[in-house]
Structure formats: structure tokens, C-alpha cells
Amino acid sequence: MKLKIKNPLDPVINFVDDKLKKFDPIWMAENGVGGQRTRYYDQTGIAKYREWRGVKDTMQAYVCWLKNLGMMGLMVGRAPTNFLKAFWEYRWMGSYLATFAFLDRLFEGYRGYELKVACMNSNTIVHCITDMMVNIIGNDRRLGGGKNTNKVIGLDEAVPALFIGGFPTLTPIPLQTLPEFVICDIDQHMEPFYIDVAESFGLPADVCSRCSAETGVTLDDAFPIVGLGAISSNTPCNASESTSMFQRRRFEDMGLAYHPFMNAMQHNTPEGHDYTLAEMKNAIKFVEDTYGVKWDMDAMLKVAEESNKQLEYEHIKWDYFKTPYSPLGGIAETLYKLVEFALGNAMNPYFSKNDKKVVKIMEYCYVNKIKPYKGKTRHRAFLWGPSAVYYCDFPTWTQNCWGLAIILNMDSTMGNVFIDTSDPERAMYDIARIEEKGIMRHHAVGGWDNVNAVWDWAKQFNCDMVICNDNVACKGMNGIHSMLEEEANAHGFRFLFLPQDLEDHRTISRQDMRNTINNYMSVVLNEEPLDPTLVEFDDSLAW
Amino acid sequence: MKDLKHLIYFENLLQEANNELVQKAIADGDKALGYNCYYLPEVLLNLPGSFSSRLRAPNCTSPDVATYYMTNRNCPYVRSILERAIEGGYNYLNALFGVEACSTMERMEEHFELLHPVENHPFVTHIIDAPIKGDSTNLDYYKVELKEILNCLKDLGIDTSEAAMKKAIEDHNEISAIMQEISDMRKADNPVITGYEFHVIQLVSQVCPHKYIKPYLQETLEELRKRAPEKEFPFRVRVVLYGSEVDDPEFTKLIETCGAMVVADRYCFGMFPSRETIEIKAGETAFDAIARHYLETNLCARFMDPAKIDQRHDFLENLAKEFNADGIIIQNMKFCEFWSYEKVLASHIMINELNIPSCTIEKEYAIGSVGQLRTRFQAFVESLEIKKINS
Numbered sequence: 001m002k003l004k005i006k007n008p009l010d011p012v013i014n015f016v017d018d019k020l021k022k023f024d025p026i027w028m029a030e031n032g033v034g035g036q037r038t039r040y041y042d043q044t045g046i047a048k049y050r051e052w053r054g055v056k057d058t059m060q061a062y063v064c065w066l067k068n069l070g071m072m073g074l075m076v077g078r079a080p081t082n083f084l085k086a087f088w089e090y091r092w093m094g095s096y097l098a099t100f101a102f103l104d105r106l107f108e109g110y111r112g113y114e115l116k117v118a119c120m121n122s123n124t125i126v127h128c129i130t131d132m133m134v135n136i137i138g139n140d141r142r143l144g145g146g147k148n149t150n151k152v153i154g155l156d157e158a159v160p161a162l163f164i165g166g167f168p169t170l171t172p173i174p175l176q177t178l179p180e181f182v183i184c185d186i187d188q189h190m191e192p193f194y195i196d197v198a199e200s201f202g203l204p205a206d207v208c209s210r211c212s213a214e215t216g217v218t219l220d221d222a223f224p225i226v227g228l229g230a231i232s233s234n235t236p237c238n239a240s241e242s243t244s245m246f247q248r249r250r251f252e253d254m255g256l257a258y259h260p261f262m263n264a265m266q267h268n269t270p271e272g273h274d275y276t277l278a279e280m281k282n283a284i285k286f287v288e289d290t291y292g293v294k295w296d297m298d299a300m301l302k303v304a305e306e307s308n309k310q311l312e313y314e315h316i317k318w319d320y321f322k323t324p325y326s327p328l329g330g331i332a333e334t335l336y337k338l339v340e341f342a343l344g345n346a347m348n349p350y351f352s353k354n355d356k357k358v359v360k361i362m363e364y365c366y367v368n369k370i371k372p373y374k375g376k377t378r379h380r381a382f383l384w385g386p387s388a389v390y391y392c393d394f395p396t397w398t399q400n401c402w403g404l405a406i407i408l409n410m411d412s413t414m415g416n417v418f419i420d421t422s423d424p425e426r427a428m429y430d431i432a433r434i435e436e437k438g439i440m441r442h443h444a445v446g447g448w449d450n451v452n453a454v455w456d457w458a459k460q461f462n463c464d465m466v467i468c469n470d471n472v473a474c475k476g477m478n479g480i481h482s483m484l485e486e487e488a489n490a491h492g493f494r495f496l497f498l499p500q501d502l503e504d505h506r507t508i509s510r511q512d513m514r515n516t517i518n519n520y521m522s523v524v525l526n527e528e529p530l531d532p533t534l535v536e537f538d539d540s541l542a543w
Numbered sequence: 544m545k546d547l548k549h550l551i552y553f554e555n556l557l558q559e560a561n562n563e564l565v566q567k568a569i570a571d572g573d574k575a576l577g578y579n580c581y582y583l584p585e586v587l588l589n590l591p592g593s594f595s596s597r598l599r600a601p602n603c604t605s606p607d608v609a610t611y612y613m614t615n616r617n618c619p620y621v622r623s624i625l626e627r628a629i630e631g632g633y634n635y636l637n638a639l640f641g642v643e644a645c646s647t648m649e650r651m652e653e654h655f656e657l658l659h660p661v662e663n664h665p666f667v668t669h670i671i672d673a674p675i676k677g678d679s680t681n682l683d684y685y686k687v688e689l690k691e692i693l694n695c696l697k698d699l700g701i702d703t704s705e706a707a708m709k710k711a712i713e714d715h716n717e718i719s720a721i722m723q724e725i726s727d728m729r730k731a732d733n734p735v736i737t738g739y740e741f742h743v744i745q746l747v748s749q750v751c752p753h754k755y756i757k758p759y760l761q762e763t764l765e766e767l768r769k770r771a772p773e774k775e776f777p778f779r780v781r782v783v784l785y786g787s788e789v790d791d792p793e794f795t796k797l798i799e800t801c802g803a804m805v806v807a808d809r810y811c812f813g814m815f816p817s818r819e820t821i822e823i824k825a826g827e828t829a830f831d832a833i834a835r836h837y838l839e840t841n842l843c844a845r846f847m848d849p850a851k852i853d854q855r856h857d858f859l860e861n862l863a864k865e866f867n868a869d870g871i872i873i874q875n876m877k878f879c880e881f882w883s884y885e886k887v888l889a890s891h892i893m894i895n896e897l898n899i900p901s902c903t904i905e906k907e908y909a910i911g912s913v914g915q916l917r918t919r920f921q922a923f924v925e926s927l928e929i930k931k932i933n934s
Binding site for chain 2 (some may be wrong): 118201202203204206207209215232234237238239240242243244245246248258260262264265266269271272276278279284445448449471473474475476478479480481483
């Protein structure tokens with residue numbers, strides 16, 4: 001295949017690039033005169049100027065930024081009054097202003113094709129999230145509601161909304177995503193407030209900070225009010241179940257009907273699948289009764305076909321991930337997959353359109369043996385465990401600082417089930433299996449075999465290293481700590497735990513997390529950083 | 544009050560899991576079946592030729608090896624159980640029947656398969672998934688999971704027939720009737736039994752083979768029927784103890800030494816639930832009745848459906864009324880995710896919505912920080928007394 005067309009301006013561009021290369025942080029690091037961190041104000045995540053990546057790549061990144069800006073402008077334009085009110089109503093709303101800084105940090109150091117696909121994915125993510133925000137803020141009863149207020153159904157953020165595809169007139173929205181899930185990625189200082197609310201109410205500090213924050217949002221009455229009913233779940237874990245007790249009371253206060261949708265905790269057995277299927281049917285009945293709509297199997301099958309299509313693209317990507325030539329990886333892959341699975345739910349065709357283009361670029365890079373990150377990758381790591389990678393742009397940092405590429409993330413393996421659309425009953429069964437294998441659940445819950453699968457995944461993707469996100473409050477993963485270490489040794493992988501506290505940076509800071517890697521790379525592997533300005537820096541005030 | 548004849552004997556039986564009555568039953572050829580959680584019906588493990596052994600790890604104060612495997616950020620109860628297993632304290636068991644009631648418990652039970660700490664033959668481990676709602680869908684799933692336990696029992700050569708199950712239910716109901724009568728004695732204004740004594744009796748009924756402990760319980764009941772109470776109620780207030788796992792009677796003793804008699808116990812290993820009568824309804828098999836009974840009576844904090852959540856709070860309210868309690872002590876085992884949340888919610892409902900004074904605390908498995916806890920309990924007792932005076 002051929003993507004590249006000779007540009008007559010190339011000689012001019014090359015000349016400018018050569019003249020301005022001293023502003024390129026990668027060149028600066030290579031020549032010992034600075035690096036990525038040089039352009040930041042101390043302690044913050046605010047850059048003094050945009051990253052100079054050469055003419056083409058700087059333009060690429062800038063156009064991507066403009067597109068994101070455009071989508072956000074469009075979003076506000078679709079419900080301007082509600083958005084304005086939301087800034088007054090919700091403490092968390094202001095944090096969304098940090099989105100641009102967040103997005104810029106995610107892909108720093110990216111060049112060429114890895115930048116191109118990262119930009120495409122970034123635009124798709126923003127497209128999906130702005131759509132969701134319009135659906136939520138634009139229909140929020142607190143803010144005056146909207147024309148679809150009664151056609152929106154709230155689901156626990158960790159529940160794959162795929163099964164709502166059988167209700168084409170309803171729009172599923174993840175309830176906690178706006179005030180908690182997305183915000184913690186964008187602004188590290190927001191969720192500690194809600195965690196403090198929960199703890200001041202008596203909740204111990206040792207519970208998972210994500211669920212603690214959800215509880216804080218509930219107690220602070222900071223959920224948007226949309227729809228007629230809400231569906232909670234035990235996905236992914238015990239703490240999620242517990243937060244539902246509080247949310248149920250709040251939802252009922254808001255006048256919403258409430259239904260808990262259970263998934264088998266031990267989800268590798270046929271009995272477990274049958275149970276989840278029965279529970280899913282109960283949830284469907286709840287929606288029918290609450291909204292007065294009928295389940296539409298044909299509509300469901302259409303969504304199922306789109307889900308299959310997205311999974312097919314995912315498998316194609318996986319094949320390229322196994323090679324050293326994949327321009328897609330790190331946070332560009334992880335965050336995209338998360339948004340596609342958790343927010344897109346195969347109901348947003350934008351993703352497969354984007355995937356089609358991304359896969360073409362991946363093929364091109366593979367055929368032409370183009371290595372990403374200028375071929376500076378030294379190690380290939382599989383990132384395992386419930387993650388806290390976004391707010392600290394961790395995969396980007398590992399790549400830029402140590403040449404450590406995060407090939408795939410545990411949550412990117414979720415929903416790995418093709419739906420048999422030839423038989424409606426079998427299709428429902430397969431959808432139930434997808435429900436069971438949702439966020440932070442597929443491998444972290446349901447028994448040791450699910451966790452221990454990491455070595456096969458890592459081998460399959462030609463990784464030499466496994467990094468296990470060590471959420472200090474995740475009881476399930478803590479419970480098999482040393483078995484993982486012993487298995488890593490038996491399988492011959494470089495292995496390290498990465499302590500983190502999900503949404504509470506006060507317990508384990510970004511620098512603490514980076515130091516875990518720094519220590520391992522310098523002390524255990526005796527390696528030198530690619531960019532010394534990234535080894536130790538203070539970004540404690542950054543969003 | 545005069546000392547109970549068997550109290551010291553009972554206390555000694557609680558000093559280790561493999562106590563003399565357990566050894567006696569094993570010598571008879573009975574299979575020893577370990578379990579941790581109420582989700583696993585005790586009655587199914589007391590079919591003819593077998594006996595249940597609810598696992599405790601008495602006097603385990605430093606679960607170092609288990610902490611290596613499970614980190615120090617996990618429930619000390621499960622770490623202590625794993626530690627005791629690694630020490631060889633459960634080598635008498637023929638099975639561990641686990642429940643994914645919480646992920647920590649499940650991980651601990653998995654270590655029985657991964658590390659093979661129990662040196663006995665035969666020894667099997669099986670972990671069931673547990674329902675999280677009380678409706679018919681969840682009852683069906685519960686039955687499917689419990690049938691897996693029956694399959695394991697069959698493999699161990701244990702009779703799982705309808706007749707055997709009916710016999711086990713009879714045995715359960717007999718022991719429950721004894722315990723119900725003893726428990727109800729705590730409703731009196733000046734009871735003939737203390738909370739500590741009840742806790743000891745309740746525990747031996749769960750960790751010893753029924754056929755050997757029942758005569759002692761019956762004799763103790765007779766003794767209590769005739770026992771004269773103190774001239775005056777010896778405690779300053781009456782409290783319900785509510786929350787997660789408590790298998791150390793010293794904890795109850797600690798509360799009572801602060802002046803609060805524990806008149807009712809709703810916690811794992813406590814009376815509520817555990818000793819309710821199992822009724823076989825018309826058209827039900829014994830197995831169906833067992834599954835229904837244990838799902839209906841289960842008051843675990845992990846239930847998510849509104850009916851079950853409300854059930855446990857209504858139950859607690861009724862318990863406080865029925866036993867004439869002045870307040871409720873709500874406790875959770877450190878790092879217990881479910882009871883951490885339930886503690887917050889239950890205390891809010893009790894204090895703010897039902898106007899029942901409550902005190903919340905977090906505890907270790909082995910009683911530590913006694914001074915801090917004592918201060919909390921004393922302050923709570925004083926506040927209850929002041930409330931009484933003011934009213």
C-alpha cells in the first residue's frame with residue numbers, strides 16, 4: 001500500500017526543521033541541553049510553549065488540538081445554557097477546562113506516524129466524550145433538562161451498556177463518568193475533595209479511592225439528574241457493590257427507579273454465564289417497565305454486528321502490536337480502547353471509521369518497517385492490573401524517559417468476545433459474557449487463572465517485561481501479590497509492582513510512581529535515561 | 544452468678560481449631576469439612592459421616608507468611624486463616640469449601656489450592672460464587688453453586704440423599720432450638736447469662752462436631768434455666784454488637800468490662816443469623832429448603848438489592864428493640880470493604896433516621912489497641928447513660 005505522496009515543499013520543510021531542531025525536546029535530550037521537562041513551569045503541568053516537533057508534526061499536533069477545540073465549542077453550542085449553569089452547579093465541571101493540558105501531555109514526544117494515529121484517536125475520544133457530555137449536561141434536570149431528559153438511562157460507569165442497544169430510542173450514559181471517572185484523568189486535584197467528603201462521613205481511608213470518590217460524589221449530591229431509572233452493578237468489584245448502597249439512596253431521592261444488575265463474580269463457568277444472562281434479562285425487563293419501551297432484538301443485533309466489527313479491528317491491531325513496527329501503543333491505545341468499550345458501546349460508529357484508517361497506517365508502518373519513537377524502544381512491557389495510567393500520562397513518560405513501551409494494558413483485553421448474531425438467544429448469551437468481562441474485571445476478578453493469564457498475554461505480544469499496577473487499596477489484587485512475583489520469576493519476565501492509589505495522588509504521588517520505574521531501570525537494569533529531565537521533577541501542582 | 548459448669552471447657556475448645564472434639568470425630572471416621580462464611584450452609588457440611596468446622600485462627604497475632612502472600616493491606620482474618628493453614632493448623636481437614644463472598648476471602652481460599660498448605664488425604668478445595676440479591680434468579684444460581692458442593696461431598700463418600708439432608712436439618716434444628724432458648728435469655732431485664740458466655744457457647748456450637756457438642760449445650764441450657772441472676776443487673780447499659788467477623792470472645796469481654804452488656808450479636812460467627820430453624824415447605828426438597836433458608840436469612844453487607852439492604856437494617860432495628868438495647872456498637876474488621884461501607888450507612892440510618900445511639904469502631908482480628916477501644920466503649924457507655932438520665 002502507498003500512503004505517502006511526495007511533497008514539493010519537503011526540501012523547505014527539512015531546511016526549517018534543521019534550523020529549529022534545537023527547540024525539539026528530543027534533540028535537546030540527545031544533545032544534553034534539556035528535554036521534555038524543560039518547557040514546563042516548575043511544579044506544574046503548564047508548558048511555556050507548545051512542543052516543537054518539526055514543521056509537519058507540530059502542524060499535525062496543532063490541527064488535532066484545533067479539532068478538539070472545535071468539538072468542545074460545538075458541544076457547548078448544543079446546550080449553551082445548561083453548560084453555563086453546570087459550571088455554577090458542579091464543582092467538578094471546572095476541571096474540564098484542564099482537558100487541553102491533559103491531551104497535550106498524553107502525546108508529548110510523539111512524532112510521525114505514532115503522532116498521526118494518536119491524533120486520530122484523540123479526536124475520536126473527544127468526539128465521543130463531548131457527545132456524552134451533551135447527552136448528560138444537556139438533559140440534566142438540575143440545569144433545566146432537555147428534550148431527551150426522559151430518554152436517557154443511567155448505568156453504573158463500569159457496566160458495558162452494550163445491551164441497551166436493544167432500546168434504540170434510549171441513550172445510555174455512564175453515571176459516574178463525568179463527576180469522577182474522566183475527571184480523575186484530567187485533574188488530579190478534583191477527586192481528593194470527594195474522597196474527603198466520603199471519609200469525613202466515616203468511610204475508612206483504606207477502601208479503593210475510586211469507589212470512595214464515587215461515594216463522595218453521592219454524599220455531596222453532585223450527580224447530574226437524568227432519565228427515569230438507574231442501573232447499578234457489582235462490576236468490577238466488592239467496593240463497587242458497596243458504593244451502590246449509597247447511590248441507590250441518592251437515586252431514589254432524585255426520583256429515579258433503581259435496579260442492581262449482577263454479573264457472576266466467578267465468570268469462567270457456564271453456570272456463571274447463565275446467571276449473568278438471567279440478570280441481564282431482568283435488567284432489560286426493568287428498562288421496559290420503567291421507560292415503557294419494548295426490547296428490539298433486531299436493533300440489538302445491529303449493535304452486536306458493530307461490536308464484532310470493532311473487535312475485528314482490535315484483533316488486527318493486536319497482530320501489529322506483536323511487531324516492533326506498531327505506531328499505535330501506550331496511552332493512545334489504552335485510553336482509546338477504554339473509551340471505545342466503556343462509552344462507545346458499539347453504538348458510536350465513529351470508532352470503526354477511525355479504526356479503519358488507523359489500521360491502514362499500521363499496515364503501512366509494518367510493510368515499510370517503520371519503528372515508532374525513532375526506534376528508541378528498549379523494552380516492551382505489558383501493563384497489568386486496574387490502572388492509574390491516565391492522569392500521569394504514565395506510558396508516555398516511560399517511553400520518553402526510559403524507552404519502555406507499554407504495548408498493551410489489561411483493560412484493553414476486555415470484551416474480547418465475538419457475538420454470534422445468527423441466533424438471537426446465542427447473541428444474548430455472548431453479550432452477557434461481554435458484560436462479565438468489563439472494565440477492571442476481565443482479569444482482576446473471578447479467580448487466580450484470570451490474573452495468572454498475564455504471562456500468556458505478555459508472551460503473545462513479545463513483551464520482556466510486566467508491570468503490575470499495584471492499587472494499594474485493591475483487596476483482590478493485593479491478595480495474590482506474591483504469587484504473581486513467584487510466577488514472574490518462573491516465567492522469566494522482568495517484573496515490578498507499580499504502587500498507586502488510583503484517584504488519590506496524596507497517598508502515592510506521580511513522582512513516587514515514576515521513582516518505582518526509575519529505581520528499577522537504573523538500579524536493577526543499570527540503564528541510562530533517554531531524557532534525564534524526565535527522571536525527577538516536581539509536578540505536584542499539575543492538574 | 545455461679546460459674547457455668549462447662550465454660551472453662553468451652554474456652555479450652557476454642558484455643559485451637561483442631562480441638563479434642565474434632566479429633567474425636569475424626570477418630571470415628573467422620574470427614575472434617577472446613578468453611579469460613581455463612582453463605583456456605585453449615586447444615587450441608589453436617590450430613591451423616593461428616594462434620595463442619597468453621598475456621599478460626601485463635602491466638603494468631605503475627606501472620607507474617609500470609610502477609611508475604613497477601614500484603615499487609617488485606618483483612619487480618621483471612622491472613623490469619625492462611626497463616627494458620629501454613630503452620631499446619633488445619634491438617635485435620637478433608638475439605639475447604641470456600642465462597643467468593645468477598646475477593647479477599649476468595650484469594651485466601653485460592654492459596655489453599657496454590658500452596659497446598661493442608662497435608663491431609665483426601666483434601667479438596669472448592670469455591671462457590673455467591674448470589675448478591677435475594678430474588679428467584681439469585682436463588683437459582685445459589686442452588687446451582689451449592690450442587691457443586693454436593694458433588695464434592697459425594698466424591699468424598701458422603702451421603703447426600705434426601706433422607707441424609709433431612710437428618711442434617713433435624714440435627715441443625717435441634718441445636719438451633721437450644722441456642723435460641725439460650726439467646727432469648729438475654730432479653731430479660733437481668734439476664735442469667737453474659738454476652739461473653741453466650742459468645743463462647745455460640746462459637747463452640749460452630750467449631751465443634753455437633754454430635755459431641757450438643758450434649759454439653761443441652762446441659763448448659765438446663766443449668767441456665769436454673770441459674771439465678773445477679774441481684775442487680777451488673778452492667779450499665781445494653782448494646783447490640785453489629786458488623787463483620789468476630790470470633791474472639793475476648794472482644795465481647797472487652798465491651799462488657801466497659802459496662803455494656805452485649806445482648807445481641809449480629810456479626811459473622813454470631814447468633815444472627817446462624818441458629819434459625821430450617822423449615823421444609825410443602826413441595827420443597829430438603830436441598831431447596833436449605834438454599835432458600837440460607838439466602839433468606841443471610842444478612843451480609845454485600846447484598847445489593849434494596850429488599851436485602853433494607854432487611855438487614857430493619858433486622859438490626861428490631862434486634863435492638865427486642866433485646867431492649869440502649870445502643871448499637873457497629874464494628875468492621877480492618878480492610879473489610881463491605882463492612883467499612885455498611886458501618887457508615889448503618890450508623891447513619893440508626894443515628895439519624897431511627898434515633899438509635901450507635902458507636903462505630905474498626906478492629907483488628909487479634910485484639911490489639913485494647914486501650915483505644917476501651918476508651919471508645921467507655922465514652923459510648925457514658926453517653927448512653929447520660930441519654931438515659933436525660934430521658
